[in-house]
Amino acid sequence: MKADRDRMPKHVAIIMDGNGRWAKSKGVPRLMGHRAGMEAMKRIVDYSDKLGIKYLTVYAFSTENWKRSVEEVSGIFKLLVTFVNRDLRELIDNNVKVKVLGDYSAIPDDSRKALEKTLKDTERNTGLQFNIALNYGGRDEITRSTQRIAKMAAEGRINPEDVTEETIGKYLWTGAEYADAPDPELIIRTSGEVRLSNFLLWQGAYSEIVISDVLWPDFDEEEYERCIAEYQSRDRRFGGR
Ligand code: FPP
Numbered sequence: 001m002k003a004d005r006d007r008m009p010k011h012v013a014i015i016m017d018g019n020g021r022w023a024k025s026k027g028v029p030r031l032m033g034h035r036a037g038m039e040a041m042k043r044i045v046d047y048s049d050k051l052g053i054k055y056l057t058v059y060a061f062s063t064e065n066w067k068r069s070v071e072e073v074s075g076i077f078k079l080l081v082t083f084v085n086r087d088l089r090e091l092i093d094n095n096v097k098v099k100v101l102g103d104y105s106a107i108p109d110d111s112r113k114a115l116e117k118t119l120k121d122t123e124r125n126t127g128l129q130f131n132i133a134l135n136y137g138g139r140d141e142i143t144r145s146t147q148r149i150a151k152m153a154a155e156g157r158i159n160p161e162d163v164t165e166e167t168i169g170k171y172l173w174t175g176a177e178y179a180d181a182p183d184p185e186l187i188i189r190t191s192g193e194v195r196l197s198n199f200l201l202w203q204g205a206y207s208e209i210v211i212s213d214v215l216w217p218d219f220d221e222e223e224y225e226r227c228i229a230e231y232q233s234r235d236r237r238f239g240g241r
Helices: 019-026 030-051 070-093 109-122 138-154 165-170 221-232
Strands: 011-015 055-062 097-101 129-136 186-189 208-211
Touching: 019 030, 030 055, 030 070, 030 221, 055 070, 070 109, 097 109, 129 138, 138 165, 186 221, 208 221
Parallel strands: 011 055, 011 186, 055 129, 097 129, 186 208
Antiparallel strands: none
16 A cells, blocks of 8 residues: 655654564574664665655664663664664765664663764754664653753743743753654554553654554565555544544
């Protein structure tokens, strides 16, 4: 099924789930599932750009993912370095701007440095904005925003009555100070799971959620179009009539 090119969402966010199950189904180590997941991620970045989507956000590592084994966690970050080193040139050539949602100061040094280089080398690009949610948690970012605002109030720099939804949104990772991205119209979750798992809790208030049964490493251009077409077939009312 093809998506209507004239009614593309501006911002698509994806919960890339099912790497572990994909690996298990093939009888290979979990990390091979993440490696295949990285290739799927690359496919979807390229295709989002072709479809004219302006912002793509992927959930690569959550604040809860630290609970996984040390090998799995360090393996995922190594993959991040692989991706960045291998594909940076192409991202630059394709005019992709990379941003991180989350406090990435906590990730291993080599990954952080590779990532910083990517952010810097792509910051002037004006094409697709590719947001990687890393050490990201929805409740965590709302807490951080609240702390900033509480501090400003304590210092007398803002009146509590003047705190609006815009104020709270401004200090989230998608806010004007960081990635500066609009709310996603569409959130896709793969592998048939039907949960938000602490992803874009604030920004996703009115997002359409589309569930794909495909395991993330198998997610391809065709399934992506099907998800977008499903979104386009829905009637969005934002609580109105
Ligand atoms: C969810 O699958 C996937 C993740 C927690 C990691 C996502 C990472 C990648 C796609 C690799 C690219 C990485 C970076 C950092 C750019 P799961 O392991 O929860 O799968 P399961 O539910 O089947 O076990």
